[in-house]
Amino acid sequence: MNVNRRHLLTGTVGAAAVALTASACASEDGDSGSGGGKKVGIAMPTKTSERWIFDGDNLKASFEEQGYEVTLQYANDVAADQVSQIETMIGQGVNVLVIAAIDNKSLNGVLAQAKESDITVIAYDRLILDTPDVDYYTSFDNTKVGTLQGTYLVEKLGLDAGEAGPFNIELFAGALTDNNTKYFFNGAMEVLQPYIDGGQLVVLSGQTDLEQVATENWDGAVAQDRMETILTSFYTGGQQVQAVLAPYDGISRGIIAALDGQGYTTMPPVTGQDAEVDSVKYIIDGKQAMTVYKDTRALADVTVDMVVAVIDGKEPEINDDSTYDNGDHVVPAHLLEPVSVDVTNYQAELIDSGYIDEADLA
Ligand code: BGC
Numbered sequence: 001m002n003v004n005r006r007h008l009l010t011g012t013v014g015a016a017a018v019a020l021t022a023s024a025c026a027s028e029d030g031d032s033g034s035g036g037g038k039k040v041g042i043a044m045p046t047k048t049s050e051r052w053i054f055d056g057d058n059l060k061a062s063f064e065e066q067g068y069e070v071t072l073q074y075a076n077d078v079a080a081d082q083v084s085q086i087e088t089m090i091g092q093g094v095n096v097l098v099i100a101a102i103d104n105k106s107l108n109g110v111l112a113q114a115k116e117s118d119i120t121v122i123a124y125d126r127l128i129l130d131t132p133d134v135d136y137y138t139s140f141d142n143t144k145v146g147t148l149q150g151t152y153l154v155e156k157l158g159l160d161a162g163e164a165g166p167f168n169i170e171l172f173a174g175a176l177t178d179n180n181t182k183y184f185f186n187g188a189m190e191v192l193q194p195y196i197d198g199g200q201l202v203v204l205s206g207q208t209d210l211e212q213v214a215t216e217n218w219d220g221a222v223a224q225d226r227m228e229t230i231l232t233s234f235y236t237g238g239q240q241v242q243a244v245l246a247p248y249d250g251i252s253r254g255i256i257a258a259l260d261g262q263g264y265t266t267m268p269p270v271t272g273q274d275a276e277v278d279s280v281k282y283i284i285d286g287k288q289a290m291t292v293y294k295d296t297r298a299l300a301d302v303t304v305d306m307v308v309a310v311i312d313g314k315e316p317e318i319n320d321d322s323t324y325d326n327g328d329h330v331v332p333a334h335l336l337e338p339v340s341v342d343v344t345n346y347q348a349e350l351i352d353s354g355y356i357d358e359a360d361l362a
Pocket of ligand 1: 049051125126174178180218247248249273274294
């Protein structure tokens with residue numbers, strides 16, 4: 001995957017281009033943008049998932065182009081470590097914090113400290129809950145991520161075209177500590193539930209509640225274990241799994257490994273998210289059906305533009321002021337559009353846009 005370069009982006013990614021503001025034209029020599037030596041702390045969750053590495057790299061590069069001094073930290077999915085990293089950043093005198101939270105409810109204390117120091121706080125991709133101290137939110141339309149996944153399965157099985165089924169489906173969701181999880185799952189279930197109610201889709205495991213289908217830490221190995229248990233407990237009479245709702249590519253690959261281990265030679269459609277290189281390879285090989293592509297370069301741009309506006313005392317560009325109530329207030333948000341990608345459009349969406357280098361797929 002490629003590190004963001006604004007001047008490339010404007011030409012290649014339509015959605016990103018719309019999000020760019022005048023600040024996108026700032027100089028790229030690293031010291032004459034609007035940052036003027038101001039400090040940004042970026043707290044990312046983990047390096048085990050490809051997307052966060054690119055988010056971190058893209059944000060760092062874009063902030064540095066604007067003249068900001070950047071501290072970038074990863075906390076290996078340990079919420080308490082993320083809190084300490086943020087405390088350290090506050091101690092270093094950052095002006096802005098950009099945080100992709102590991103646990104959406106563990107940051108209240110540290111964010112109160114941030115506010116005492118007048119730091120602008122941006123919740124990056126994952127909303128931070130139950131605190132007055134988050135100023136803005138940048139993300140994608142998270143409900144739509146789920147509806148794209150659910151719709152893909154319905155269309156793949158032909159349910160929308162009148163196929164009666166019944167088809168066996170199993171459901172997976174992300175980590176309960178991530179605010180996005182319920183948006184993804186509810187978005188997918190809006191599409192799938194009517195077919196479950198109508199008997200065209202059957203969940204043989206009976207596991208349909210978010211708490212039952214959630215995956216701790218978004219961990220593919222945890223999902224693989226759960227899929228194995230489902231297969232050996234509920235698919236013992238020759239039944240086949242015919243579709244799997246999976247929220248994220250790492251989880252999808254865990255599920256596919258479990259199916260593989262149980263002798264599936266043709267994979268049922270398994271969904272995903274993030275357009276990770278390994279999953280795009282699976283899509284090309286017919287092992288994973290689809291992924292939801294979210295252009296993290298565009299998200300970094302929107303976030304940097306927002307910070308630049310705030311620091312310059314201007315109104316940042318917001319396109320949603322109603323969806324994301326964090327339990328304290330509705331957080332003004334800038335949301336981008338996710339895109340459904342499968343074997344028919346990965347070339348145009350991922351390669352031609354420069355998001356993935358074709359050579360990485362070899
Ligand atoms: C992000 C997804 C990602 C997941 C696991 C979510 O908060 O929105 O893009 O797949 O976390 O890292």
